[in-house]
Amino acid sequence: MSKGTALIIGVGPGLGLALAEAFARDGHPVVLFGRDAERLKKYAAELTSQGFTAGAYQADAGDPEALRASLSQAVDDLGAPEVLVYNAAVLQTDTPTGLDATAWAQTLAVNVTGAVVAARTVLPLLRDGRGSLLFTGGGFALHPSPEYTTLSVGKAALRAYVQALHDDQRDSGVHASTVTVAGMIGGEDPRFAPEALAAVYLGLHHQTKDQWQAELVYA
Template identity: 40%
Template sequence: MSGAVIIGAGPGIGQAVARRFAAEGLPITLIARSGRTLRAAAEAVAPSGVPVVALEADSTDQAGLNAALDRAAGGHGVPDVVVYNAAVIQQDAPGELSVRGHMEAWAVNVVGALNAAAHVAPAMAARGNGTILITGGMPEPKPQYVSLSLGKAGVRTLVTLLDQEYGPSGVHVASVTVAGPVAPGTDFDPDAIAEHYWRLHTQPSSRWEHEVLHAGSPR
């Protein structure tokens, strides 16, 4: 197994997805911009016993992110799956955020995912298989979350574009749309959400889904 790469490996979904894939025996590469975040994520995955690599990179730094992805491939091979979980989650109403603020949010929410996918998907396509999963949200846009609503709409379009480009070569591209605040022990428990990522990764190509909505777990 070539392994799983988690970009945005913070507490919540990032760590939960890393643990879920590690439980299946996949080597894990964790990418985050904070050393503290990486240490916590590595400790969370360690009990699985799989090889774990932790790399610092900012999702908006194309050269830095590409270098981290290259190191991941150098250590574990072309990834089986890349999960993009970085996001700027903030409240901002129409007209509140500056142009710079919108550009910074868009860079994390959409462009970072595009850059990561464009860097790894060609090698996946050449191999004939691979999975790229992006954490989505905001199934309905909300005026109190303008930048996030725009960003998650962008994620849906990005998934479609990447599927058109790389899907015919065997690369499964999909998003997991999370419709509420993530917190352990709630309907939006990160461990329950992580199951969607594993299921998408293991789907046969004849049954590929490109967006899964997590609207809450049954109690």
């Protein structure tokens, strides 16, 4: 039986690309979303050259209408999804008192609101009403940093949202979960290599319903 499409939002040269490669190897058509159209096209072409089905769509996770439109177009082009991975975030140094309201809204639009928009858009499109909605969390959700304040607040809010979504969908065929990455992705620790982390997401997707969890803390 063929597998549904995997939609990967927030694809760059690290975890995002590793996620696309992992789900492609698992037999899913994959769709790569991000702001850099040329880079996405290059990644999709590389996957296609290896015999995988891949598409690339430019989308700003902080723009709800653009994100909804890109997701809907991708599903029309490549088929109903089985997996959503929301991996977009604004990574910047900032302090609790260093940003004004506009700057806060801009970061939260990507770190939190984009995840909500993606989930709401994809849920009714899931093939047979079943699948996985997976979100990249972070250790700052558990231990906030005064040097990465908006990211800390965003990851804490995302964690709360996904736990609520998990409970909301517990009696359906949809597994919502966050991977709370409590370490530096791509740093010296091989456990946090993008490929190692991508395998964790794939493992969550393959869990049976009795194994479902709202959060996997990866530390």
